Amino acid sequence: MYVVNSREMRAIDHYTIEQIGIPALVLMENAGRAVAEEAAKLAGGDSRRFAILVGKGNNGGDGIVAARHLMEFGNEVKLIYATDPATFEHEAAIQRDIARKLNIPYENYSEGSPPIPWRDYDVIVDALLGTGSRGAPRAAYAKLIDEANGSGLPICSLDIPSGLDPDNGGVHAPCIRASCTVALAFSKRGLEQQPGADYAGRVIVRAIGIPKAAAEQQGVHTFRIEEPLLSDTLGLRNYEQRSSDTNKGSFGHVLVAAGSLAMSGAGLLCAKAALRAGCGLVTWALPESWLPSIVGQLPEIMLRGMSDQGLGDWSRITPQALIELSEKKAALVFGPGVGRFTDDTAWLRELWEGTSCPLVLDADALNMLSGSSSDSGSGGFKAWPKRSSPVILTPHPGEMARLCGKSVKDIQMDRIATARTFAEEHGVTLVLKGAHTVIASPAGDVFINPTGNAGMATGGTGDVLAGITASLLAQGKTAIQAAALGAYLHGAAGDRVADSRAYKASLIASDIIEQL
Ligand SMILES: NC(=O)C1=CN([C@@H]2O[C@H](COP(=O)(O)OP(=O)(O)OC[C@H]3O[C@@H](n4cnc5c(N)ncnc54)[C@H](O)[C@@H]3O)[C@@H](O)[C@H]2O)[C@@H](O)CC1
Ligand SMILES: Nc1ncnc2c1ncn2[C@@H]1O[C@H](COP(=O)(O)OP(=O)(O)O)[C@@H](O)[C@H]1O
Ligand SMILES: [K+]
Structure with missing residues (x-):
């Protein structure tokens, strides 16, 4: 499903109205009708009392149409105008006049108005501000939003909750804290990122007559991952289907280079997740001095001890040894639990240049890449030679901040733009983890993952994701397919765990592997 920002939505509206010729009033009628249907469902019954909060733009116009339909459905409605309706223009002014002729009750609300008697209502429809909203709600809008939030009534927001930044989820x-949001035509970026997604409640996308082709024509390339998108846009039709005439050699061999004495669990989780995600074979390369403690723990996985001079870490293991081991492997995941060591950035660069294996770099490998930026002062690993096989980076916001030389706050402020820019500039596939993980391709496509839950904020879940992603790569998926499907399956497995447990926060990383 397409996810648009306000500029794209304006361009799509304009194209639909001016080029295709569908009149603005037709779109507004469809929008208002769709919202009325969803608000009626939220109210759950006949003859309910609706307060419709109306702003002066098209969002307000849609709200007046919704009021008209809600009244036709047999409900009581009242329009509460946050701006003097005499100042309305264009379609919103037409809807205002229609509402007057139909004697729809209304009141003009201003900063000096007494509080609304909310007990006279069952449901609020928030049609104050939509994608034309700029900055913090002003004057009467702000007061009305505070009042509505304090009323305790369910709120159905029209297009976006008023006060939300439509473009970044800020x-x-x-x-407005909505129970549900009826997004018109397409979802909006602000609804798909935190904290906006929490304020939006349940997001329902309703068609209003704008053809999907209009989004394509306007070059929208941000999507929310869902099953139809996996098959249609990402080319993953029947991704679970296998021909019967196959053997373990058909599904790729993953090399996991992970774990050190202090963090052996990261390697265990990563290797096990890779196997569960369907590849044919997994070899786990680990410092040889603690390999004996692992024997027997993962019977299905091949272990390869790397000569570590008894230190238990990666500081004495040569990149050359790993490069040799990666020959004929279908994917190499490096980083979980490896720690840092002297000259590790140069070490990683040797691996980068020496192996032709598709790479997944996670955790400390990402910090080694960040080291490259501060060492060279010349754009960091952007200046490293381009690889012919794909690279997937899987940073959490802290690692992303180090990669970009920014603060976590800056990264979280606009995750979609950050991920897209980084992937394009560095020619990598980037998975920016966290609630609503953002996956960006070097071509500039962005996919937002809706699966997953806060129970997954626990040690080791990232190691599991890295293993799943490498496994999908090894099975012949492209980098963007592996990254998007990996995040989707990882979150879906996490959701199944949460659904099956009495206390959702009890989820641990191994549970995700078992639910794959
Ligand atoms: N062409 C159409 O008729 C369509 C209209 N649509 C609706 O139109 C909306 C966008 O409409 P507009 O572009 O008119 O914009 P809005 O309705 O979002 O609001 C813009 C108006 O609010 C005022 N405003 C902006 N920021 C404010 C703030 N912080 N505090 C107080 N006032 C503020 C502006 O002065 C402007 O008059 C969409 O969200 C959607 O609801 C869609 O349904 C698509 C089709
Ligand atoms: N609140 C959340 N909602 C959805 N997914 C989450 C949430 N918190 C964490 N996750 C997911 O869990 C994983 C955590 O990865 P990471 O931070 O690298 O953990 P670790 O380093 O402990 O393995 C990521 O895939 C992330 O997207
Ligand atoms: K709104």
Whole structure:
């Protein structure tokens, strides 16, 4: 499903109205009708009392149409205008006049108005601000939003919760806290990222007559991952299907280079997740001095001890040894639990240049890449030679901040733009983890993952994701397919764990592997 920002939505509206010729009033009628249907469902019954909060733009116009339909469905409605309706223009002014002729009750609300008697209502429809919203809600809008949030009534937001930044998921003060949001035509970026997604409640996308082709025509290349998208846009039709005439050699051999004495679990989780995600074979390369402690723990996985001079870490293991081991492997995942060591950035660069294996770099491998930026002062690993096989980086926001030389706050402020820019500039596939993981391709496509839950904020879940992603790569998926499907399956498995447990926060990383 397409996810648009406000500029793209404006261009799509304009194209639909001016080029295709569908009148703005037709779109508004469809929008208002769709919202009325969803708000009626939220109210759950007949003859309910709706307060419709109306702003002066098209969002307000849609709200007036919704009021008209809600009244036709047999409900009581009242329009509460946050701006003097005499100042309305264009389609919103037409809807205002229609509402007057139909004697739809209304009141003009201003900063000096007494509080609304909310007990006279069952449901609020928030049609104050939509994608034309700029900055924090002002004057009467802000007061009305505060009042609505304090009313305790369920709120159905029209297109976006008023006060939400439509483009990045940031929320202004105040911002409507909705029970549900009816996104018109397409989802909006602000609804798909935190904290906006929490303020939006359940997001329902309703068609209003804008053809999907209009988004394609306008070059929208941000998507939310869901099953139809996996098959249609990402080319992953029947991704679970296998021909019967196959053997373990058919599904790729993953080399996991992970873990050190202090963090052996990262390697265990990563290797096990890779196997569970369906590849034919997994070899786990680990410092040889603690290999004996692992024997028997993962019977299905081949172990390869790397000469570590008894230190238990990666500081004496040569990149050359790993390069040799990676020959004929279908994917190499490096980083979980490896720790840092002297000259590790140069070490990683040797691996980068020496292996032709598709790479997944996670955890400390990402910090080694960040080291490259501070060492050279010349754009960091952007200046490293381009690889002919794919690279997937899987940073959490802290690792991403180090990679970009920014603060975590800056990264989280616009995750979609950050991930897209980085992937394009560095020619890598990037998985920016966290709630609503953002996956960006070097070509500039961005996929937002809706699966997963806060129970997954626990040690080791990232190691599991790295293993799953490498496994999918080894099975012949492209980098963007492996990264998007990996994040989707990882989150879906996490959701199954959460659903099956009495206490959702009890989820641990191994549970995800078992639910794959
Ligand atoms: N062409 C159409 O008729 C369509 C309209 N649509 C609706 O139109 C909306 C976008 O409409 P607009 O572009 O008119 O914009 P909005 O309705 O979001 O609001 C813009 C108006 O609010 C005021 N405003 C902006 N920021 C404010 C703030 N922080 N505090 C107080 N006032 C503020 C502006 O002065 C402007 O008058 C969408 O969200 C959607 O609901 C969609 O349904 C698509 C089709
Ligand atoms: N609140 C959340 N909602 C959804 N997914 C989450 C949430 N918190 C964490 N995750 C997921 O869990 C994983 C955590 O990875 P990471 O931070 O690298 O953990 P670790 O280093 O302990 O393995 C990522 O895939 C991330 O997207
Ligand atoms: K709104």
